[in-house]
Amino acid sequence: MQGQNIWWDYWYFHLTNYALAALLYTLLGRFLLGVLLPPDSPNYIYRWFCRLTDFVVRWTSFITPAYVATRYVPLAAAFWLAAVRLALYIVLYQFGLLPKIVLQPDSPA
């Protein structure tokens, strides 16, 4: 890992992974709050979760059968985002674009 900046040299991986993770956990939070709150709740956290993740839920609704109730679509969206994160990791690994961690032997004191 010497001679490389583990953040700036791999910003494309970190930024994408971070954005996907933030969306994924927001979707899980939206689902959990959706269990406790009514769909038209004025709770501002729930409203913001909905506002941040509405586009993902809209895309996921297109590939989710109508039999799945609307309140469960965020779970499906979270699954697809987790799959995208895994695919991103595997593809970048195949092209050698992931940060490599190399353990250095202990230097004598």
Place this chain on the structure above:
Amino acid sequence: MQPQNIFVIVLSVCLLNGLLSPYLLVVYLIAPLWLPDYLPMPLELRLYVSSLALSTATLFVSGVPAALYERLSGLGRPTSTAMYIWLVGAIVLSLPSLNRLNASGSGLVGAKLGRSGHGKNPPPGRYIDPSRLRVRPDRDLDGDDGHGL
């Protein structure tokens, strides 16, 4: 058949795929990639979660053709046809598991019961013979009468 009845069959097929799929080992081995680090799990629980993840993936992926059919046909509501498409998708994705189930009779112990299609001599290393499983007693650590420490 009602859509909810078909959905129960779809779920059963997906669970079967999670249990018997040859890709379960792959999902299990790459678990550090998709399982959060803050959930330390024993190996048995990790295998169980891997099976559930595979079942969930089968459920969602097999639902894509059914959802596209609903959207493109402009129905927008669950119909038996869409659910049958979902079921066919789940069965297609579960074909490796079904082949495995068929090849081993009734699961891993099928070979021992002579229902494997290989007679009483299954290929070595492919099946678990329950009669060869032994519970090895713990080593006597205190070295006296074998009643523990």
